[in-house]
Amino acid sequence: MPRNAAIVGGGHADWGHREATWKDLAQEAGKATFDDVDGLTPDDVEGLFVGAVQPERFAFQSHVAPLAAELLGIDVTKMISRTELACASGQAALRYAWLAIAAGQLDVALVLGVEKMNLGDEYMAETQASMTNVLDREFDGVNGLNAPSFFSMFAQRHMHEYGTTHEQLARVSVKNKNHAANNPYAQFQTEVDVDDVLDSYPVAPPLCLLDCSGITDGAAGLLLVSEEKARELTDTAAYVTGSGQSCMAGNSINNLPSFSGWPQATQAAEEAYDQAGIDDPVDELDVAEIHDCFSISEIIEYEDLGWVEKGEGGQFAEDGRGELDGDIAVNPRGGLLGCGHPLGATGVSQALEIYKQFTGEVESARQVPDSPETGLIHNLSGSGSVHSVMTLARDPQ
Amino acid sequence: MPRNAAIVGGGHADWGHREATWKDLAQEAGKATFDDVDGLTPDDVEGLFVGAVQPERFAFQSHVAPLAAELLGIDVTKMISRTELACASGQAALRYAWLAIAAGQLDVALVLGVEKMNLGDEYMAETQASMTNVLDREFDGVNGLNAPSFFSMFAQRHMHEYGTTHEQLARVSVKNKNHAANNPYAQFQTEVDVDDVLDSYPVAPPLCLLDCSGITDGAAGLLLVSEEKARELTDTAAYVTGSGQSCMAGNSINNLPSFSGWPQATQAAEEAYDQAGIDDPVDELDVAEIHDCFSISEIIEYEDLGWVEKGEGGQFAEDGRGELDGDIAVNPRGGLLGCGHPLGATGVSQALEIYKQFTGEVESARQVPDSPETGLIHNLSGSGSVHSVMTLARDPQ
Structure with missing residues (x-):
């Protein structure tokens, strides 16, 4: 640039x-x-x-x-x-x-x-109806599709193809909600464990209430x-080092390339990595804020952002590789699962978290150790049809 | 750049x-x-x-x-x-x-x-209500303000301060609607004269129906x-040479700096002129597509885009200085008054018109003579609180 x-x-x-x-x-x-x-x-x-x-x-x-x-x-x-x-x-x-x-x-x-x-x-129905219009309202929204039912299909398909378990999904929710318990602006600041997630209200099987982010x-x-x-x-800033976005074949779920993965995430990430000079993201990224609107999303993103082979996202969660002291600290802010998801605000908050992790200004219980210097933010949007990635670093290129 | x-x-x-x-x-x-x-x-x-x-x-x-x-x-x-x-x-x-x-x-x-x-x-009331939310809905929209009544206040104030006449305003409508009569995609393709404008249905005095753009x-x-x-x-392209936007004190009409002018337009234009190396816009611009949502708007823009002294916009119209063969050919496309104003499409259409004028591909009756090579687009938005300007030229800088 x-x-x-x-x-x-x-x-x-x-x-x-x-x-x-x-x-x-x-x-x-x-x-x-x-x-x-x-x-x-x-x-x-x-x-x-x-x-x-x-x-x-x-x-x-x-x-x-x-x-x-x-x-x-x-x-x-x-x-x-x-x-x-x-x-x-x-x-x-x-x-x-x-x-x-x-x-x-x-x-x-x-x-x-x-x-x-x-x-x-008294207006919750209005909010819920309005949320269907981030999907293709004429084809998908009016037929009853909404975010939980849509992502439940991804969860079911991912479980079917790769043997991913609800316990592995729940590990994502536990990690992120427990991070949010140390984030004073987060919507959900209560610690939970795997059983809490599995026993929570079934929203769209296999997804339960604690697998879902908030309104x-x-x-x-x-x-x-x-x-x-x-x-x-300042001496400590967060420089933008790379950017990628990808939209394959639009927004209607009829045209999505997959129901167990997001090749758009891979394309967007590869573009950003290329711009940032990142060859091995697991080795080179210290911290990432990625789009966990539902627990399954983060599992798929581990894979499609190029961190593990396809199908190994569940294991990545189970092995704690996204914990604060893991291979990449994922969603130390608390993610969408912990912070909630005020649509337009989420991406800004994610980027700010990367900056605050660089400067060491976050609450100590969710500070990524060893002075993180490189980070990534990721969002999906609509029917997951678009994926957006930016990379950040303490030092400009 | x-x-x-x-x-x-x-x-x-x-x-x-x-x-x-x-x-x-x-x-x-x-x-x-x-x-x-x-x-x-x-x-x-x-x-x-x-x-x-x-x-x-x-x-x-x-x-x-x-x-x-x-x-x-x-x-x-x-x-x-x-x-x-x-x-x-x-x-x-x-x-x-x-x-x-x-x-x-x-x-x-x-x-x-x-x-x-x-x-x-049957949904016209919905459209009209929705249009009030480009204003400050809580302060201005709910109190009945909408676009015609808002711009009528500017017309009244401009007439009061500078002696501008409705006939001068009507000259803008006549020019633009007659350009649109030669534009096959325009909403309004009927030629009109000054009397047609003055005799048209009074919408918000002094503005009559033909002083207004369309839905x-x-x-x-x-x-x-x-x-x-x-x-x-291609050998003939339209290069972007400058850009300026200005927003002073927000959107509520309580905070607008003036009711007879737009200092934001001046600030935005000066930034764009500076980037484009334009010292004398009247001399150096061949063609302009500017925001004539109402006839009064174009009059004020002649002034605040820096083409004439404050208060002389009406005379600029009366003297035909914005005609195809005038000092600057203004709105050869037909403007918003002639083409209508599908909100998000207008700015794109304006820029495309500048390109088509450069290439000579428009209908001959609205072609700016002598091979235009420099152009400008301008939009205002909301309560006129934001003004946006870009300059274009056949040759890059």
Whole structure:
């Protein structure tokens, strides 16, 4: 890339079932972001990149980027808009901020992910109906497909093809929820064990309640700046080193290439690894925040991000290779299973976690040991039809 | 910019009140785009950048970028998402495609703007209610503000401060609608005169029906490629030479800096001019597609894009300086007043028009004379709180 860009800080709103509007959430995360970064104020921001999926449905509001600018007292002078890629919207916003800095258009960008999803119990049907429109609503949504039933098919097929067990899936939930128990902004902060997962309410077999992420109100912000600016501000930044996205054959589940894997994840990861100069991801990545919307997702991602052979994801979990002291510390933040999943905010929060792991600022119980220096974020979106990957490192390339 | 990027072709769906879905519109414009460009097929596309504002409300569909990829048979390998900036969404998508090419991430991008707005007469109230959410819905939308009443306040204030007349406003409508009469994809293809405008149904005084753009179903696509690729494909391309966006103090009308002008337009234009090396826009720009959602908008833009002194926009129209053979040919496509305004598609269509004017491929009755070589596109969005400008030229810088 022509110019390097780096994360130099950021912050969160509290995540969960909040008595707060979209605007409240944006404001909380924005304030936390500026509070976190010495040397940058709203006056320094030249570009604003908002990730949000459904403010039109959940908040009856569009043109949300200028709304956020207003709440945070930012006069944007160079670039502004909001990006939507369903569950990967936050990462997509980060990617565009990175491009803007790389291309020399600006030096200081605020990336803000916000989603208000809980509208009150009386509107839960509205939220659930709206969630079907990240699928192909005309073909899949109206026929009753939603996220749990969709991912249950992947779980069933993966078990059938590779002998993966629910206990192995549950290991993912236990790991991530126990990380979240040490994360003060997470939606779910209660420790669980494998039996808790297996005995929890069956949602879409084999997936039980604790195999599923949440319906979450949340927001996260981060400041991404040019290398020159980063060096002025701090000794420890998280530089973007690679990016990949892949979409094969669209969004309807009729056209998906597989029901037990995501070749899109492999393609996206290989592009990012190539840009970052990563030959052996298990050896070279210290920490990763990957898209565990359901426990099965993380199992498949171990495989399709190129960390183990196809079918060995369950064993990777069982062997604890994704624990804080494992081969790659996976989802120390708590993942979507622990933090919840406010759609547009998740990718931003993941990237911020990588930065905070580099700086050693997270709670000690979920700090990845031995000063991590390289990281990865991954999101899938819609029917898993699109996979998005970015790599980060303490040192620019 | 590190690498130049250029438009090498594109196409439209027919615009208007269509018996067609969001998907139909995307497919029509996508097909027209690939039909237009010899040497590029869907297999060549590495990145897909969709501009769309309200598919969540108008089509009950999110994650629309992969949906469009599916319909067009594109396997995206590098970058994909959808961008929303209300009425400037199409331009915002183009801007990100440009950054991706500039930063060296890809060589061939499809930029696709799509909006389905007419849901059938029985749902017109839904469409109208949804349109209020590009304003600040909680403060302005719920109090009855909508686009016509909002822009009527600007018209009244501009008339009060500068003596602008409705006849001058009408000149803008006449010019643009008569251009559209020679544009086969335009929603409104009937020639009008000043009396027709003044005598049309009063919508929000002084604005009458023919001072207003339409509620439009439409889509437009274009292919943006790296300079190296452009030189392989064609001798006549439209290179992006500059970009500027500005948002001052957010979106609620309580915080707007003015009700007779847009300092944001001035800031955005100055940034773009600076990047493009344009010192005297009236002298150096041959053609411009600017945001005439209402006739008053174009009058104010003459001023705030830096073409005439503040208050002289009405005279600029009266003197015919924006006609095809004027100082700058403004909205030869027909503008929003003539083509209609399918929100996410407008910016893409504007940029495509500049390209087609460069190549001389438009209908002869609206061709800008003397082989235009420099152009500008401009959009405002929401409450006019954000202004977006890009400059284009036949030769890269």
